[in-house]
Amino acid sequence: MPERAGRRRRPVSTAAAWTVRLGLFTFCAFPLYWMLVSSLKVSHELLASPPTFWPHEWELRAYRKLFYETNFWRYFENTVVVAAMTTVIVLVAGVIGAYSLTRYAFRGRTLVARLTLLAYMFPPIIMLVPLFLLARELGLTNSRPGLALTYISFSLPYALWILRAFFQSIPIELEQAALIDGANRAQALAYVVMPLALPGIIATAIFTFIVAWNDFLFALVLIGHDELKTLAIGVNEFFHMAVVDWGLIMAAGVMITIPALIFFVAVQRYLIAGWGAGGLKG
Amino acid sequence: MSRRRRQALIGMGLLLPSAALVLVFTLFPVGYNLWLGFYAKHSLRATSTWVGLDNYTQLLSDSDFWRSVWLATEYAVASTALQIVAGVAGALILHQRFFGCDFLRGVALFPYMIPTVIAVFVWRWLVNDLYGVIPYVLGTLPIPMPAAWLTHDTIMWVLIVLSVWTFFPFVLVNVLARLQTIPPELYDAARVDGASVARQFVHVTLPQLRNVLLIVLLLRGIWMFTKFDVPWLLGFGGGAGEAIRTLPVFTYQRSFTYYQAGMGAALSNVMLALLLMVVTIYFIAFPPAEEENDA
Numbered sequence: 001m002p003e004r005a006g007r008r009r010r011p012v013s014t015a016a017a018w019t020v021r022l023g024l025f026t027f028c029a030f031p032l033y034w035m036l037v038s039s040l041k042v043s044h045e046l047l048a049s050p051p052t053f054w055p056h057e058w059e060l061r062a063y064r065k066l067f068y069e070t071n072f073w074r075y076f077e078n079t080v081v082v083a084a085m086t087t088v089i090v091l092v093a094g095v096i097g098a099y100s101l102t103r104y105a106f107r108g109r110t111l112v113a114r115l116t117l118l119a120y121m122f123p124p125i126i127m128l129v130p131l132f133l134l135a136r137e138l139g140l141t142n143s144r145p146g147l148a149l150t151y152i153s154f155s156l157p158y159a160l161w162i163l164r165a166f167f168q169s170i171p172i173e174l175e176q177a178a179l180i181d182g183a184n185r186a187q188a189l190a191y192v193v194m195p196l197a198l199p200g201i202i203a204t205a206i207f208t209f210i211v212a213w214n215d216f217l218f219a220l221v222l223i224g225h226d227e228l229k230t231l232a233i234g235v236n237e238f239f240h241m242a243v244v245d246w247g248l249i250m251a252a253g254v255m256i257t258i259p260a261l262i263f264f265v266a267v268q269r270y271l272i273a274g275w276g277a278g279g280l281k282g
Numbered sequence: 283m284s285r286r287r288r289q290a291l292i293g294m295g296l297l298l299p300s301a302a303l304v305l306v307f308t309l310f311p312v313g314y315n316l317w318l319g320f321y322a323k324h325s326l327r328a329t330s331t332w333v334g335l336d337n338y339t340q341l342l343s344d345s346d347f348w349r350s351v352w353l354a355t356e357y358a359v360a361s362t363a364l365q366i367v368a369g370v371a372g373a374l375i376l377h378q379r380f381f382g383c384d385f386l387r388g389v390a391l392f393p394y395m396i397p398t399v400i401a402v403f404v405w406r407w408l409v410n411d412l413y414g415v416i417p418y419v420l421g422t423l424p425i426p427m428p429a430a431w432l433t434h435d436t437i438m439w440v441l442i443v444l445s446v447w448t449f450f451p452f453v454l455v456n457v458l459a460r461l462q463t464i465p466p467e468l469y470d471a472a473r474v475d476g477a478s479v480a481r482q483f484v485h486v487t488l489p490q491l492r493n494v495l496l497i498v499l500l501l502r503g504i505w506m507f508t509k510f511d512v513p514w515l516l517g518f519g520g521g522a523g524e525a526i527r528t529l530p531v532f533t534y535q536r537s538f539t540y541y542q543a544g545m546g547a548a549l550s551n552v553m554l555a556l557l558l559m560v561v562t563i564y565f566i567a568f569p570p571a572e573e574e575n576d577a
Contacts (some may be wrong), residue, residue, distance in 0.1 A: 017380070024372055024386065024390060029392070032404070034404065038407060051413065096300070097300035100292075102293060105290060105293070106293045107290070125550070127308070127550070129546040131307070150307065152303060152518075154307075210395070216511040216514075232395070232398075232399045233448050235399060235403075248405070250407065253404060257400060264392075277486075
């Protein structure tokens with residue numbers, strides 16, 4: 001409930017409020033803290049009982065092993081390439097498609113908009129077998145574009161849905177003014193609509209990127225060659241080692257989380273704007 | 283050609299790339315799946331044999347299938363309910379202004395940003411039988427605790443808690459966005475009438491949140507029921523995986539461990555049918571408000 005200005009709070013309720021806030025903070029942050037600390041502990045301390053909450057000794061052993069003895073950077077590169085391909089194509093197709101849905105009148109427009117919402121709710125697991133068989137038929141297994149194509153098909157419907165909401169909120173009069181001033185449609189889109197819809201476009205880009213960055217199922221099914229694996233399935237292989245090296249796994253977790261967090265902090269503002277408009281799948 | 287008609291053609295042309303992609307990769311698979319469900323087919327070989335409804339009749343008498351439906355339901359109901367409770371509580375906390383509230387807002391969203399694989403690994407480490415910090419901390423409490431957390435009897439609880447941790451920020455953000463649009467006058471009026479904080483929550487906040495909670499409930503319920511990666515990654519590699527073999531995991535195993543593509547397709551169709559049923563019931567029970575603005 002909103003705290004109203006000028007209302008006096010009792011010390012007991014202040015203490016209670018801070019306890020609750022601290023609880024939320026611990027619940028959200030402790031697992032991440034533990035991942036970071038575990039990746040930096042020396043081996044015998046990592047397996048010590050009772051566990052140490054603040055390590056006595058630090059070392060970068062796990063990171064050295066991750067960088068030099070595993071295919072981590074290859075997995076990283078594959079993930080970035082696939083996620084980037086997905087994001088670019090979804091944005092181009094999504095902006096054009098959403099523009100069409102909001103600015104041109106044609107039959108079936110509302111139906112298409114509703115179908116995109118339906119597709120947004122649609123769980124990918126339902127398409128597992130047919131997409132796998134289709135990809136095999138088209139020679140798209142063990143291929144980064146093939147993997148990107150499946151992510152595009154999952155992301156595009158809700159990209160259309162979010163972008164449509166943003167485009168609808170831009171007054172059509174602004175564009176009409178530009179058209180009267182002699183701009184063509186493409187210019188109106190590029191110089192009037194897109195700048196105003198920028199928060200929505202950025203939010204869409206983030207959501208799309210996250211879908212590709214996080215996916216496990218389709219990478220598992222479509223990619224078999226080690227040199228084409230993405231982070232999700234590549235790092236999962238670390239559990240197949242003769243002795244499970246928890247330090248290594250936590251180091252990989254930190255390395256995968258850091259870019260996502262930096263990215264997230266940088267664009268948080270847009271993210272929340274987009275969340276309000278359509279939400280994020282997952 | 284009239285201007286109107288030309289405009290319509292351009293509009294459809296611009297939509298074509300998106301429509302083609304969605305058709306090929308969403309609608310076509312659903313149709314193909316319906317057809318495949320009537321066949322016995324090896325996942326890696328080209329041949330297939332028509333078996334009619336055999337896949338479905340086999341499922342009806344397969345106790346593993348019924349068990350997976352029950353486990354998926356249990357998982358979806360428990361984790362969705364707890365996500366909503368945690369999400370609403372978190373949103374109420376973060377709706378206040380206090381020192382560091384922007385920071386805490388960021389932190390509260392982190393779990394959602396972490397790739398699922400990493401979230402599961404971290405929790406497997408947190409509850410590790412020998413070295414886990416959570417069993418250690420709980421062990422210091424004077425209440426009886428299970429000896430190990432990733433066993434047949436307990437792994438479902440770990441799955442649920444881990445899923446709540448990962449996905450409750452989705453609820454939090456949606457509820458927080460809605461809370462910020464509730465007019466403060468409503469609270470002023472309630473306070474003038476002498477309503478306590480609890481009564482304000484029940485009579486002012488909850489009715490305002492009704493719509494957003496209903497849609498969040500639907501989406502999260504569907505996505506939890508069909509979640510594959512979390513139970514798979516948590517249960518895989520241990521003997522206890524069977525205790526969380528939900529319907530999506532069962533489907534994956536049929537398709538890619540036993541290579542029964544036809545059976546896998548039939549299972550996907552069952553999931554689809556169940557979902558359509560739930561969505562239909564949902565929309566009959568809670569008809570959507572008139573808000574479509576397609577002018």
